[in-house]
Amino acid sequence: MKKFVSLVLICTFICLMLTSCGGETLTLKVYNWGEYISEGAEGSYYTIREFEKWYKAEYGQKVRVIYDTYTSNEDMYSKLSAGAVSYDIAFPSDYMIERMIKEDMLEKIDFSNIPNYSNIDSSFRGLYYDPQDQYSVPYTYGIVGVIYNANTVDEADADGWDILWNPKYSGNILQFNNSRDAFGTAMYKLGLDVNSTDKSDWDKAAEELKTQYPLVYSYVMDEIYNIMESGEASVGAYYAGDYFTMLDAQSDDVDLRFYYPEPTNYYVDAMVILKGTQNKELAELFINFMLDRDAAVANAEYTYYASPNKVVYTDDEYLEELGDETIEILYPPIDNFAEQYNKYAYRNMSPDMLDYINALWEKIKIN
């Protein structure tokens, strides 16, 4: 009996070992945000399969792309840095890229393998997180704007950050439920530097948020979708790409509009190659493929975020698919993106400052 059981166990473990090791085909492991790539829903472009097909046709060798998703930069960072998983390519946001470069987690990219890099608009070079453009290739970017319901909000008030402090809309205002974004709105309003290391700047912003507190309907992140769509609240700040998701689902008596206050926050998500990659050249080919017209357009149409790829936002099919109004909002004229971005985008703060900010934030919310 004992022998029989142990035999069964040994057999199962051997089987498991074999399945986990795999064969000799090339594999490329990609780690991306959820819903951040076109995945062939309703007959659309299936980026991953198309890459496999293209590689087979071009090089005659089979490649298998392993594609997994994560839900936040921190989530990705902790799994990678713990050594729990390894991937070849990831799509972190700007501040996380800065941190990963510092911690030597990224591989320098050989741009001679990425001729399509010239598709990236030159205003996306020299961004603060990768000033020499050695480690990353921008994938999407986004700008925080104000979303409001035109049926309840006066058109004349829709300007700048003041609307979030307007007592006329008391009980109808939404504020971010995360310290960095919430403080950002107050600091832009006051004309302070959002990356200030001067604690008194943060105290001033905290005061501003305290005066806003009685006007706020709710502090939200993802919940903003349902609240704005149903008209429960009238005004809130969020990313332009997400505004279109809400627009898609708004109720009949809601008329959502959008504008950019100045200054405001920008983010860039970029493709990077991770240290420890088994096949760096393959990863570079994948990045190059992502910048190619078909893949780039399909992904920009799927995610609804702005693309830094010239081939995308000059593409007739893309422009037609999204429509003039959408394009106008997604791609506002920004003279010298890099300069604006480096000045106004949130950066990594020292843990000390973060503690201080979070303490202020807790106080505001307990009030």
Add this chain to the structure above:
Amino acid sequence: MKTASRIFTALVFIFLFAPIAILIIFSFNDAKSLSVFSGFSLRWYRELIYDDATLESVRNTLILALSATVISTVMGTAAAVGINRLRNKWIKSAINTVTDIPMTNPDIITGISLMLMFVFFGRMFGRSDSLSFTTMLLSHVTFCLPYVILQVLPKLRQMDPSLPEAAQDLGCTPVRAFFKATIPEIMPGVITGAIMAFTMSLDDFVISYFTSGAGFQTLPVRIYNMTKKTVTPKMYALATIIFFVILTMLLISNFADEDASEKRKIKRDNRKALKK
């Protein structure tokens, strides 16, 4: 008093089933919204069929749940037999307590500690990707095992120990006696244990989240990762399908149960009649 108890019962049922009902209703919504129902359509079901990546995660979930169930049922039954044979009361209760730990431990602690252990051993062997399907399967077997043991042990205790002894008296080898006499007696426990293990594995999120490796994402993990944007009604459609599949399975098993117990009753009556 009677109306009060009725209201209470109604409330209990509302809180139990209203969320599922809302999910089912909105899976047929024409629009993307969760707040506005703009018309009946099968749009999200159609989109779901074309969503290969989601269907693959469903397949992964099923593969994992089935293999975890098979392994933990075999191991759990064997363990229960072993525990049942122990003579020393102290050792027996000690082992029982130890096997209960994965069940009473909060999922998040089980998940994190398993991940740390896998990473620790992975590092020892110089691997940068210690997590894989194997680690996920091992974790699932770990937390499914106690449920199987817990279901099989009482059946073993209820069983007349002289049954396998009699089988051996009549010329069976011990192994054969086990399969011929013990297994049929404890089968109901084994099956309940297997079903419990399957459902636990199927709906686990926390432990899977910490122990999943590259290339093998289960459905709960995939849905969680969709929260950068909103979860699309495709997922409501999928949840609706899963709900109805499970409902039919439950109904079938209930009918089968009734059928079987009726047959048993008839047999018993027949035997009684014979004795007379």
